[in-house]
Amino acid sequence: MTTGEARPHPLVDGIDGDEIVSRSDREVVALTPLRADLLVAAHAARRRVRLVTPATSRLTDPLRDALVSAGGSWVVEDGAGAAWDGLLGLATDGTGVAPSFLRPVEAEALQLVVTASLRHRAEAATRIGAALELVAGLGRGGPTGWGPHEPVEFPWDPAAVTRHLAARAPEESRVVVAGSSMIGSTLVQRTDKGVEEVLQALVALGPVGASSTDAALEQVPARLRMLAEDALPLFASVFARPGRADLTTAPHLQAPPVPVAVLIGAPGVRDLALDVPQLVDRFGALVVGRPRIPGVVVPFGGADGGWAALERFIDVVGRERVRAVLRGMPAPGRTEV
Structure with a gap:
């Protein structure tokens, strides 16, 4: 070529x-x-x-x-x-x-695999990056740098990230974000409903089984609830798995991830016709956003039966309805790098 x-x-x-x-x-x-x-x-x-x-x-x-x-x-x-x-x-x-x-990958640290989609207003006050700060804060520190490629070349500054992404609008654009215990990316695109941000991140919480690691894992639902403070969350999921502390991918068998929690924003709650009080009662769900149009964070307990709890949740909601809503979630084309 x-x-x-x-x-x-x-x-x-x-x-x-x-x-x-x-x-x-x-x-x-x-x-x-x-x-x-x-x-x-x-x-x-x-x-x-x-x-x-x-x-x-x-x-x-x-x-x-x-x-x-x-x-x-x-x-x-x-x-x-x-x-x-x-x-x-x-x-x-x-x-x-x-x-x-x-040959299995050595389990040096418990990793969080995070995906989230949020909607912002298309206005000058909008700032991109707060969601990644919340997610990265579960590890040993927040983001330290960003850039369009690796290695990241600029010190972490959400205002600078926002200006960079806004300059490329209306085309979708993605930046890489790195920290001492996280690596991820944020992709932004304009839609007729505002500015939609899709982030993906890996966060190293600490050694598997350490008390500090378990304490950080317990904070995941509360962190997801905080995503609703500055934007409209659409959907987010957090899974946990043992893996490498440096967060790189080796060409060997990776331990399967276990569901920790999901966030379903107000649009998803509406489309699924979810009974929010029932989810609070049956799953200990946290209500997020506005009381009139709430979203929910549903915790699954991670290693202590995460898949079983997720299956019960899907059974309550209905498998076909969950599939239909997930198919309708924003999924920007991922060819822009």
Whole structure:
């Protein structure tokens, strides 16, 4: 693949059908400006990126998210002839799950996997970033820097983030946010209802089983309730899993996440016709937002039966209604990096 001036992209190592092959032997592969440019150029050329690395490499979460969102893949080679999908574990020779993938990732820390969607008013006073500060505060500190790529180049400043994103409106735009114990991204787009912010973050709470980690985990429902203070929350979910303390993704089996809590904003409560007092009584739900048009935060208890509690909640609400509402949640195209 070449640029408009017929120069080959420096990260292209070959073309295989509709895939652009890009190799890296770095220990940590990040969403650098060049790699982000490759994803954008591949999308414009209607091609997908196949990132090829040795088994010793790991991906940062912004790169993993951008690669998956752009329809790309991560192929891992062990140097002995075996190769597999670094995220799914499937061997490239079609023989099923690669044995090397099944080596579990060392559980150094309890990670929170956070996704949230919020709606802001399209006005000068709107500030982007408060939601990520709330989420990151569950770890050892809040965001320390931001930028369009990795490594982040600017000190954390929600006003600067807001100005950067507003300058690119009405096109959707995303920035990477990093801290001492978190990594994530915020994507913003204009709609006919205002400004919608979608954030994704990984937060390292601390060592698995530590009392301080358990105490931070218990604060998740209260933090989700605080999201309603400066914006209209649409939906948020928090899952917990053991993983690496540096929050990178290794090409090995990741422990499955366990649901901790979900937030369903006022639009979802209305569309699902939820009985808020019933949810408070049966699940200990927290009421958020305005009393007349409330949202709810439903805690599931994390490791102590999180999946069982989530199943009970879905049974009460109705599976088809939950699917219908989730299908209608904002899902901006994730090709802008």
